[in-house]
């Protein structure tokens with residue numbers, strides 16, 4: 141299963157607009173609050189640690205009901221973000237369900253920390269809807285947690301796909317190209333634009349494969365495969381330092397972690413890994 145997906149908590153949206161019900165849930169003896177250190181959850185090694193809520197409901201985000209048990213996360217404990225490798229290492233130890241729960245909580249905490257003032261009038265905002273929104277005390281505008289769509293894609297040509305690396309990647313790591321969807325674009329248009337901008341590569345037949353919430357801080361990764369008409373690539377050197385076309389044998393070797401693979405695959409928790417696995421399995425339908 142793709143990382144940060146698979147949460148089975150009932151989000152119980154119908155309760156969010158009832159502050160009396162949320163307060164009662166927070167005070168319930170079965171209620172639990174995610175134990176946080178900065179933005180990382182406390183764990184017992186493989187599972188998130190939970191404690192009783194230590195503050196009133198207006199300082200909490202209601203995550204939902206886990207088989208009837210109310211789950212919360214504190215709004216205020218945003219703290220300094222842990223380096224991404226630490227977060228990735230921790231996420232890799234958790235079950236998919238737990239990464240989904242933590243990922244959603246992390247995105248919400250960061251959103252609250254960055255939206256203390258109204259973008260409409262500049263006055264302070266306050267949480268409402270069980271922590272799933274903020275309302276301005278000045279102009280009464282309501283603000284909701286944002287999700288930033290990002291396209292991530294493989295261009296395919298004659299049984300090979302294009303992968304590339306950014307300078308910040310670990311040595312040997314290559315991944316799918318990616319970029320934010322811009323206002324006024326469809327997903328397909330964003331895929332075509334990113335491949336044109338980053339690799340000067342024209343593509344057609346853009347197909348959706350899968351999606352993944354990516355809580356750094358609140359993206360939605362939308363994985364696609366596109367058909368390239370050439371293997372001629374000109375990289376935008378500002379974002380990418382190298383690229384390669386890799387065939388199925390190369391992708392299979394990388395996903396298997398073999399030392400003779402032409403590149404090191406993205407980690408299993410990233411949707412780029414899912415995307416490569418999907419392509420290898422022939423899930424794109426175009427040769």
Ligand SMILES: [Zn+2]
Nearest residue numbers: 258261276279
């Ligand atoms: Zn306002």
